[in-house]
Amino acid sequence: MASLCTTSLLNRVALSGSTQKNSKANVVGISCPAVKLPTQKSSLATRPAPVGFEVLAVRRSHTIVATAAATEEPEEQGQLGSALIPSSPDFVTEGPWTVIPGGGVTTPSGFKAAGMYANLRSSGTRPDLALLVADKPAVVGGSFTKNVVCAAPVTYCKQVLEEKDTVRAVLVNAGQANAATGELGWADAVASAEAVAKELGLSANDVLLESTGVIGKRIKMAEMLGALPELVASLSADEVSGLHCATAITTTDLAYKSTALKIMLGDTEVCIGGCSKGSGMIHPNMATMLGLVTCDADVEPKLWQSIVKTASIKSFNQITVDGDTSTNDCVLALTSGAAGNPQVSDPASPEAQILQAALTALLQALAKCIAWDGEGATVLLECEVNGAASDEDAELMSKAVVGSSLVKAAVYGRDPNWGRIAAAVGYSGATDWDPTALCISLGDTLLMQDGQPTEFDASAASKYMKDAGDVHGTVKIQVSVGDGPGQGFAWGCDLSYQYVTINAEYHT
Numbered sequence: 001m002a003s004l005c006t007t008s009l010l011n012r013v014a015l016s017g018s019t020q021k022n023s024k025a026n027v028v029g030i031s032c033p034a035v036k037l038p039t040q041k042s043s044l045a046t047r048p049a050p051v052g053f054e055v056l057a058v059r060r061s062h063t064i065v066a067t068a069a070a071t072e073e074p075e076e077q078g079q080l081g082s083a084l085i086p087s088s089p090d091f092v093t094e095g096p097w098t099v100i101p102g103g104g105v106t107t108p109s110g111f112k113a114a115g116m117y118a119n120l121r122s123s124g125t126r127p128d129l130a131l132l133v134a135d136k137p138a139v140v141g142g143s144f145t146k147n148v149v150c151a152a153p154v155t156y157c158k159q160v161l162e163e164k165d166t167v168r169a170v171l172v173n174a175g176q177a178n179a180a181t182g183e184l185g186w187a188d189a190v191a192s193a194e195a196v197a198k199e200l201g202l203s204a205n206d207v208l209l210e211s212t213g214v215i216g217k218r219i220k221m222a223e224m225l226g227a228l229p230e231l232v233a234s235l236s237a238d239e240v241s242g243l244h245c246a247t248a249i250t251t252t253d254l255a256y257k258s259t260a261l262k263i264m265l266g267d268t269e270v271c272i273g274g275c276s277k278g279s280g281m282i283h284p285n286m287a288t289m290l291g292l293v294t295c296d297a298d299v300e301p302k303l304w305q306s307i308v309k310t311a312s313i314k315s316f317n318q319i320t321v322d323g324d325t326s327t328n329d330c331v332l333a334l335t336s337g338a339a340g341n342p343q344v345s346d347p348a349s350p351e352a353q354i355l356q357a358a359l360t361a362l363l364q365a366l367a368k369c370i371a372w373d374g375e376g377a378t379v380l381l382e383c384e385v386n387g388a389a390s391d392e393d394a395e396l397m398s399k400a401v402v403g404s405s406l407v408k409a410a411v412y413g414r415d416p417n418w419g420r421i422a423a424a425v426g427y428s429g430a431t432d433w434d435p436t437a438l439c440i441s442l443g444d445t446l447l448m449q450d451g452q453p454t455e456f457d458a459s460a461a462s463k464y465m466k467d468a469g470d471v472h473g474t475v476k477i478q479v480s481v482g483d484g485p486g487q488g489f490a491w492g493c494d495l496s497y498q499y500v501t502i503n504a505e506y507h508t
Contacts, residue, residue, distance in 0.1 A: 085126070085247060088255040088369035096263065097358050100271070103260025104242030107273035108296035110135045110336030112235040115244030118227035120175035120213075120220050127248035129224060130172040131231050132292055133200065137166035138334035139301045140208070141308030143316075151179035152189040153209035154330055160205050165301035168206040170292060170332055171196050172249045173224060174277075176217040188219050195225050199232045210290050210330050212251050212277060246275035249290055252502065253277055257369035263358045265351045268341035270297040272362050276316075276331075278370035291316070291331035291366060297355060298337035300345040307356050308333040315363035318395060318490040319371045320403040333359075364489075371402075371491040376498030378469040381411055383490050385425075387437070387482040393430035394481075394488030400428035401477060402492030411475055412494035416461035418447035425479060439480040469494075 092099050106113050111134055118129040142161050144154050160167065171192060178185045193207040200207075211219065235241070246258040260273035276291040299307070312331055337343075344351045372380040383401040388394035401407055404424040410417040418440050425438065436451035443464040445456050468475045475494075 085250065085253065086255050088257045088373060090259060091365040091368040091372070092259060092261060093361055093364070095357060095361055096354060097261040097361065098263075100260040100262060100273075102239050102243075103271075103273050104239070104246055104258035104275050105132055105273045105292050105294045106237050106239060106242035106245075107260035108271040108294045108336065108338070110138065110296055110338035111273075111294045111334070112237045113241045113245040114231050114234040114236065115241070115246070115248030116227060116231055116234060118173075118231070119223045120173055122175065122214075126250070127244055128174040129227055129231055130245040130248035131196070131235065132170045132172075132245060132294070132334075133235055134168050134334055134336055135338070136336065137168060137206075138294075138336045139165055139299060139304050140167045141305035141333045142208075143309055143312040143331050149180055151177055151211055152181060152185040153178060153192075153211045155186070156189045156193065157208045157210075157330065157332070160208060164205065165305075167208050167334065168202050169196055169200060170208045170210065170334070172210040172212070172245075172290065172292070173219055174211075174249055174251055175213040176211065176219045177213045177215045178211040178217070178219050179215045181216065181218045185218050188221055191221065192219065192224065195228055196232075199228050208332055210249070210292075210332065212249065212290050242273070242275070245292070246277075249275065249277045249292070251277065252375060253373055255369070255373050257366050257373070259362060259365050259369075261358060261362055263354055265297060265339075265341045265344065265355065268339050270295065270339045270341060270355070272297075272358055274333075274362055274366055276366040276370060278373070291333075291363070293331065293333035293359070293363070295333070295335035295355075295359070296337065296339040297335055298339065298341050298343045299335050299355070300343060303345060303347055303352060304333070304335055306347065307352070307359055310356060311360040311363045314360050315367040316370075318364075318399060318488070319367045320399065320490070320492045331363075368491050371493050372472070372474075374493035374499075375502045376496040376500075377493035378472060378496060379411060379465070379494050380472075380474045381408065381477070381492045381494060382474055383477045383479065383492075385479045385481065385486075385488045387433075387480045387484050388430060388486030388488065389432040389482075389484045390486040391488055392486070393432060393484075394486040395490065396430045396488070397425045397428045397479060397481070398488045398490035400424040401479065402490045405495055408492065408495035411465055412496045414462045414465040414469070416442050416445070416447060416456075416458055416465070418442070418453075421477060421479070422448060425481070430481075433481040433484070437480070437482040439478075441478040443476055 090099060100107055105111060113132045115127040115130040117125050117127050120128040142157055144158060178188060189209055192209055193204045196207045197204045246256040250256060258275040260271060262269055262271045272295045274293040344355060346352060368380060381402050383398040385394040385397045401421055401424045404420060406420040407424055410420055421440050422438060438448060438451050440448040442461050445461040446454050447456055448454060465475050
């Protein structure tokens with residue numbers, strides 16, 4: 001089993017000391033001895049490794065650690081690949097649900113998944129081709145990028161979902177975005193769906209597609225088509241297959257993002273699972289970077305689609321890393337009905353309400369994982385706004401704060417520069433509020449009250465951010481703008497020198 005969590009020097013990051021509840025440090029709960037890899041020199045300050053991990057090197061301001069026993073790295077297409085990266089922390093908030101440790105898209109009943117190395121990436125042997133399959137037609141909801149230059153797989157999915165409410169499979173490739181690839185890229189998308197359908201004995205419109213990678217690059221069709229028989233043969237409903245799927249959809253991610261929870265719909269236990277990817281080119285203007293969600297509740301199709309859309313707005317629409325909206329952003333959510341509950345059809349019913357709350361919590365957790373893993377990031381940045389005239393206004397304000405390059409740079413510099421926060425709230429686009437009611441706090445430190453600066457301990461405020469950065473934790477900004485009912489959250493990360501370095505070297 002140890003070989004399933006082999007690490008690669010170039011793609012390891014410490015999940016060190018997160019204060020988040022139930023944070024997961026080992027791949028699928030497997031405790032493996034550390035591996036000695038060549039040390040990479042860096043002038044960057046190291047962070048302490050998490051308990052049970054051994055420090056190996058430093059990259060992207062993060063400590064590189066080993067989480068597994070050494071094995072030979074496979075180089076041939078079809079082998080697992082060498083980089084089953086560690087998991088992101090568990091960011092699921094408390095509620096009337098239970099988090100399932102190590103859970104993911106295979107946790108709900110009625111689904112199988114697989115992930116494998118198909119030689120699609122330009123370098124490394126991390127899994128790069130994933131497949132999710134429902135045992136029977138599953139009700140589907142989707143949300144997509146608003147970027148006009150959208151990728152061929154996005155256009156393909158939109159067309160399928162305009163015609164039908166159920167699908168059977170989703171194929172995801174990493175390495176090539178198949179965006180801005182014209183008619184040939186469209187033909188590749190169609191051929192991909194047809195090939196998967198043939199392997200599974202389905203119709204092409206039973207298959208949806210997601211792609212991620214370099215814009216302007218077509219999929220390596222020969223490699224992908226050649227890998228499909230083995231990918232299909234490896235489909236499984238076990239936990240490890242969900243891990244492989246979550247890893248295969250990543251690109252510059254330093255951790256995979258996967259979680260699952262269970263709720264009660266009446267007397268029936270229902271599970272929801274999901275995985276996502278994203279680290280750069282992240283901006284709240286759609287659904288997610290890439291996301292797959294599964295559920296085993298029986299839900300009326302239009303209601304499920306509404307639940308998915310609302311959850312996406314409250315989660316993936318509220319994160320930003322760099323202000324760039326991808327051509328490929330897409331979240332696809334399938335529910336199988338395999339739990340056997342009476343169908344949920346009334347949006348006002350208690351069952352619909354808890355399902356909405358649980359899916360929103362799960363997608364928010366995945367969204368925060370993306371912001372936490374932002375390129376070059378040292379902290380997760382969270383902004384909560386209260387007292388606005390509406391939730392929409394509060395969400396505008398919170399997004400403006402976490403999206404401000406000046407705020408993000410100040411957090412990286414551990415500078416409690418509250419003026420930048422106030423400015424971001426002011427230009428957010430929300431106008432129905434009184435600036436004399438503005439209050440700003442950084443952690444437990446009150447920086448501004450009733451529109452006036454306060455005397456505060458700048459060194460303590462700076463130490464709060466430094467301590468969070470030392471463990472790749474969370475910096476929280478609280479904003480109040482009055483006594484209205486509106487509340488909103490948004491999540492981002494700090495802006496480091498390493499973000500520029502990474503994107504100066506990454507061919508897009």
